Each structure stands twice: as C-alpha cells, then as structure tokens.
Amino acid sequence: MPRPPVRGLVIDFHCHLLAHRHVKAWFESARHYGIDRFVTMSPLEEAVGLQRDYGHLLHFITVPKFQDPGPFWVDDWLRRLEAFYNLGSRIIKFHMAPGTMNTRKWRLDSPDIRRIIDEAIARRMIIMSHVGDPDTWYNGKYQDTEKFGRREAHYQMWERVLSSIPKDMLWIGAHLGGNPENLGRLQDLLDRYPNLYLDCSATRWMVREISNRRDQARDFFIRNQDRILFGSDQVSGDERGFDFLSSRFWAHRKLWETAYIGPSPIFDPDLSEENQPTMRGLALPDAVLQKIYHDNAQKVLATVGLAFPE
Ligand SMILES: [Zn+2]
Numbered sequence: 272m273p274r275p276p277v278r279g280l281v282i283d284f285h286c287h288l289l290a291h292r293h294v295k296a297w298f299e300s301a302r303h304y305g306i307d308r309f310v311t312m313s314p315l316e317e318a319v320g321l322q323r324d325y326g327h328l329l330h331f332i333t334v335p336k337f338q339d340p341g342p343f344w345v346d347d348w349l350r351r352l353e354a355f356y357n358l359g360s361r362i363i364k365f366h367m368a369p370g371t372m373n374t375r376k377w378r379l380d381s382p383d384i385r386r387i388i389d390e391a392i393a394r395r396m397i398i399m400s401h402v403g404d405p406d407t408w409y410n411g412k413y414q415d416t417e418k419f420g421r422r423e424a425h426y427q428m429w430e431r432v433l434s435s436i437p438k439d440m441l442w443i444g445a446h447l448g449g450n451p452e453n454l455g456r457l458q459d460l461l462d463r464y465p466n467l468y469l470d471c472s473a474t475r476w477m478v479r480e481i482s483n484r485r486d487q488a489r490d491f492f493i494r495n496q497d498r499i500l501f502g503s504d505q506v507s508g509d510e511r512g513f514d515f516l517s518s519r520f521w522a523h524r525k526l527w528e529t530a531y532i533g534p535s536p537i538f539d540p541d542l543s544e545e546n547q548p549t550m551r552g553l554a555l556p557d558a559v560l561q562k563i564y565h566d567n568a569q570k571v572l573a574t575v576g577l578a579f580p581e
Contacts, residue, residue: 280307281305285399286505288507294321300513333364335348364445367401392437403446403449405476433467443469445469479539498567526550529552
C-alpha cells in the first residue's frame with residue numbers, strides 16, 4: 272500500500288501497544304501501512320522494556336493499573352503518574368466511558384480523580400479523556416440510566432472539569448470526543464474550548480458513524496483540520512497477528528484518504544448481520560491529511576516539550 276501523502280512521519284496518536292512481546296506483528300503491519308510513530312497507552316510494567324528497545328518510535332500516555340479489576344486506588348495511580356513522567360510521558364488519559372465509570376466506581380469530577388488531575392496540572396501534562404460512548408451503546412447496554420447515567424450528564428461532567436484547567440493546557444477528546452454521531456455537539460465544544468483537540472480513533476465506531484454522515488463529516492474534518500489528530504485505537508494482543516492489526520490500519524486509511532464505497536473488512540457487532548455498514552471514505556485533501564497525520568501531532572507534542580525527531 273502506498274504511504275499516506277504526508278511529508279514527514281505519520282503519527283498514530285491513540286493506540287494500545289500492550290506488551291513488548293506484541294511488537295513484531297505490530298511494527299510489521301504498521302510499516303506496511305506507512306504508520307511510523309505511536310503515542311501509546313501501555314501498562315507501566317511493559318512501558319519500561321518498550322522504552323528501552325523502541326523508545327525512538329513511541330511516546331507513552333500515563334494510565335492506571337487497568338489489569339486489576341474493580342475499584343482503583345488513587346495512591347497507586349499517583350505513583351504510576353510519577354513513574355510514567357520519569358519515563359518521559361507528558362500525557363495522561365482518563366477513561367470515563369459510562370461502563371468504566373460504573374465498574375471502577377470513579378468519575379471525572381470526583382475528589383479522588385481531582386487529586387490526579389491536579390498533579391497532572393502541576394506537571395503541565397496534556398490531558399486525554401474518553402467521555403461518552405457510541406449511541407448504539409446508550410440505546411443498548413446503557414439503557415439502565417440509573418446505573419450508567421445519560422449522555423447529557425456525562426458531557427456536563429466533562430465540561431465542568433474541562434473548564435477548570437488552565438487555558439494554556441491542552442485536552443484531547445478521544446474518539447472524536449466520544450460522540451461522532453453528533454458533530455454539532457463537537458463543533459460547539461471546539462468553538463468554546465480553544466485548548467480542545469479531538470482524535471479520530473476507534474475503527475468500527477468511526478467506520479460506522481463517519482460513513483453514516485459522510486458529507487457532513489468531511490466538512491467537519493476540513494473545517495477543524497487544525498484540531499484533529501489521527502489515532503487508530505489499535506490494541507495489540509497475543510492472538511492479534513498481522514491480518515488483524517492490518518484490518519484496522521486499512522480501514523482508517525481508506526476512510527480518511529479515499530472515496531472508497533464498499534464493505535468493511537471488520538464485522539460490526541453493534542449491527543445485525545444484514546445491516547453491516549457500508550464504508551464511505553472522506554477523501555480528505557492532502558493538505559488536511561498532512562495536518563491530521565503529522566503536523567497537529569508534532570504541534571501538540573511540542574507544547575509539552577516532546578517531539579518525534581524526523
Ligand atoms: Zn483507546
């Protein structure tokens with residue numbers, strides 16, 4: 272496959288390279304699709320070895336100890352924040368999807384999480400959040416709103432915290448701010464918070480919802496070309512070889528770069544067998560691709576003293 276039409280490195284700003292033992296298939300697939308560098312959410316225990324052997328290809332996003340199920344311990348997260356910071360991480364992720372908030376018993380605006388946010392502010396880190404989830408989930412597995420809350424309340428929670436951080440610190444809303452179904456909401460957030468960026472990660476979700484409103488999404492990307500970062504949300508795994516990883520990179524590249532209209536190679540479990548999405552590529556102009564694959568990522572990293580040397 273030809274490389275993306277980009278001068279310089281192609282940067283995946285949202286991915287999960289979960290273990291050192293996954294690197295072979297990961298880098299093989301990434302090389303094939305012209306993805307050069309990765310901003311990854313790797314567990315601390317794996318980040319150390321990844322840093323040693325592949326540090327020039329990676330930057331790390333600070334994450335808590337997700338391997339442990341159940342409620343979290345703020346002290347452990349604070350220790351990890353410091354350890355990740357010592358490894359060079361300058362971005363911290365808060366996973367505040369409705370399902371996660373319910374199982375972990377945390378909220379973006381709770382006092383415990385605020386301690387961690389304050390520490391991140393003191394260290395001048397970029398904050399990334401996952402707020403919201405697909406409409407298909409709100410209409411499905413999150414229907415018990417007593418338990419999971421409503422989308423509106425989740426975005427009010429996000430805005431309470433987003434508006435409370437210093438204006439010169441950046442915030443990245445993962446997965447198009449968790450609401451690609453409502454580009455109007457996203458435009459409003461981008462307009463009111465100049466320090467907000469969005470990544471376009473999550474393959475099946477983007478394939479389904481971007482394709483669904485293809486022309487409107489294309490306008491949105493062109494209008495906000497300085498505020499959107501390419502991310503795949505690729506997740507490595509022991510059973511995930513070249514073909515699995517490639518299906519994700521392939522779908523992203525087709526979706527952003529081409530006018531492809533046709534089936535997706537990835538089954539969408541949110542839709543019935545007969546109702547699988549038809550992909551409709553945005554065929555974004557080269558100048559826009561240059562920004563979302565490269566320029567915006569380097570610009571955002573530079574605000575915290577990081578870069579991927581070209
Ligand atoms: Zn992710």
